[in-house]
Amino acid sequence: MFGAGAMTNSIGEIRDADFLFVIGSNTSEAHPIIAMEMKRAVRDGATMVVADPRKIWMTSIANRHLQIAPGSDVWLLNAMAHVIIEEGLTDQAFIDAHTEDFDQVIEAVKAYTPEAAEEVTGVSAEDIRWTARKYATTEKAGIYYTLGITEHTHGTDNVYALANLVLMTGHLGKPSSGMNPLRGQNNVQGANDSGATPIFYPGYQRVDDPVAQAKFEEAWGCELSPDPGMNLNVMMKAVGKSIKGLFVMGEDIVLSEPNVSRLEEAMNDLEFVVLQDAFVNETFRYANVVFPASVFAEKEGVFTNSERRVQRVRKAVDPPGQAREDWQILIQLANAAGANWTYASSAEVYDELASLAPQYAGISHARLDREAATAAARGAKTGLQWPCRTDTDEGAVYLHQGGVMRGKGLFQPVAYRPPVEPTDEQYGLVLSTGRTLYHYNCATQTRRESGSHIKQPEAFVEIHPADARTRGISDQDQVRVFTRRGEIQVRAIVSRQVRRGSIWIPLHFGEARANLLTTDEGDPITQTASYKVCAADVAKLDSATADNVFPGCHYAVDGPGGHHG
């Protein structure tokens, strides 16, 4: 592909785009502010195509809605590539100058005719052709995608298939034209960039590269392990086996990991667990030590957003009681374990990061503060976008200007692989999960919020009227949703928002945890678990059972009935 997994364009470029291809992103709910920019582009005449199994808000203003079968993205994208190649709409000059291995993609997509794609994806061949032509022939054409496309066992395939479209049409290194993953959480980008990953030191320097290892050994005055570590999905599977102790900061792993029941069992086999969090959470049952930590309003630091923009987080109030800022706790823990860390401020921590990761070298707390004060007058925006290598470097608004960053963009042929868990007689529906506007991930924050609670007080499953009818389910019924791994009880919303054969559940509710249902089968390359697709079915509950406690309710953070023990 072409390097760093960040947006190649900036959010501010969206409004100037002429074509927007939005795939697997429920933008108006997951990224409302990006959706506003898209709405503005559409208002100004841009064409928008939304590929999503559900009728989401964005489809109401899209020129076309490609209502694809869940998990069939590769078919759709390869068929688009097929059309672009067949009709000679590729950007040959760009391909020659900046890419490698295009031949392999030509070969790989030959069989993916739009007609065949229609069979698998449910999207008409005409829609596929139209979208492919429109994308290839519009100069300012951007692709926007999010978890929908990465949280699949085929997540990496999907991303490669998208990158192939970008490279063959030369839609890169230009304003409003590029490939834009929209990050789910505030600092996903920054956490990756700062080395919270098993294979990279800060700044994407590989732990198994002897040069990088030597650099960090020198900086930190110690020997470092050259063995890549476990990524989260692998680590969670190894809990209780080779992993015997855990340190967890700011996450409720028991609530947010897929296939939770297996993890809960394994957690009992851990010998020592340290948690650092601002709130009580479900993982507490396994903790040996708990550190009371801070929320963003109580600490100094930076977040890096989806468009690689580094921005300041500032302390506005003191944490409650004895709670401390997370960075302070980490220093104290390191020193209790024998280190000698002497950072006096989070700015000093940042400075060490910047001295080790060249793409951050030009940015500092002081520069961010200084330039924020004059941003309005200069007509600039607050924050700096990496790469920003020196004090005078203005940062990169869009990536790959004048060529592909890593030298040559690599085409990666991908083939469709059927979902790991096909439907069958017992589990006849395809379950996907996702976010809604009013809640956020495990909802430890938003469920403490009156408004979100009023709009969406409880968990639900969306089911198509035809599927509801064959199961004797009516709107608002209490139902059981079950997979090979577990079951939960929720309310049914009968709606044409979902395709026939598919159901959808939001991710945020502790007492009906969708993650009891999902599979932890990971993507072969990134090991991102497939939250999105698995086989499931739904059955109506009789009224007696419906009044019982929700299954899976060991501990509800802030459930409808107040606090559960």
Place this chain on the structure above:
Amino acid sequence: MNPANGHAGKVTLQGRELPFAAGETILDVAKRAGVDIPTLCHDPRLEPAGACRTCLVEVDGWRRMPPACATKAADGMVITSESPKVERHRQTLLSLYLTDHPTDREASEKGAPDQLLDMAEQFAAPTDWGRMPLQRSGRPTDTNPYIHFDEDTCILCARCTRYCDEVEGVQAITLANRGIQTTISTVDALGLLDTTCELCGGCIDVCPTGAMGEKKPLVRKDKPERELTKVRSTCNFCGVGCQLDLNVDPDAREGHGRVVKVTSPAPGSTTNDGNLCVKGRFAYDFVHHEDRLTTPLVRDANGDLQEATWDEALAAAASGLQGVVDRHGNDGLGFVSSSRCTMEENFLVQKLSRQVFRTNNVHQCAAT
């Protein structure tokens, strides 16, 4: 807009010759030149409405005074934005608006600063022209948790309804009724929760008088916005990274401060262009929630989590983790950090894992 590209001509404003780009309004040119023209119904995110007429200026050779916000600059225009005529006109207009608006700040300014009163003060507009009986109706039965509409202080500039339509794209609120009964309402005067409203709070942000206001601080009787300290920060929810202002009452919580509300910075110099969504603007109650952890906890011999001192907890954690290393080797440990935490904190977790405990088993949760 950069006048260097698409340079379309020059105007003279208050005696200064200024270049402009195609499509720019008189107000755009003035803004760039640092010439202050007061506005009420204008917002850079919205199509110009030219409705309130506070921005009227004189243009040589024009019989009527045009609104600067809605009039395109044209080559050779000679514009006067400060003159006795403009001033007289502004005063009259502001005094007229005040016949349909409380003039007492205490009564009118419940939350956000009232810009109409500010302007009346700034331009010395008479405030004693009497008060018309109020004919606008509100929606007292609207039980939505966030947005309050005060019919008394609304001046019908329609910024809120235009924002709702043009920026948020949902048309939840509209101008309703006619003549002097015109008001801001919803279809059938429904509560916002029963409309297409997405609770973005943009209508609050654009309202110049505070007629659209945030309910929670009003209910809690917090200090008005004017007396709060604004701390610019970055939203902690999604990956857009909106800039927001935490409005803090520094005296609350015995001097430890309380976040009383969140407002958005002015449009233009932030990635979110002054917009926020329901989470960024309204979901701040968690900061001071009673469920917050306030003491370190250590599990005792009976298996119960007990309150402990920091020193005890830190020592217990360090020796517990070290014990795992002693028994199972360095790779017997795993470190999970969080995409919710800062760059610095993620940096320290991976350094803790790699330098102190010598394992690369470190990953952020939700690596998407």
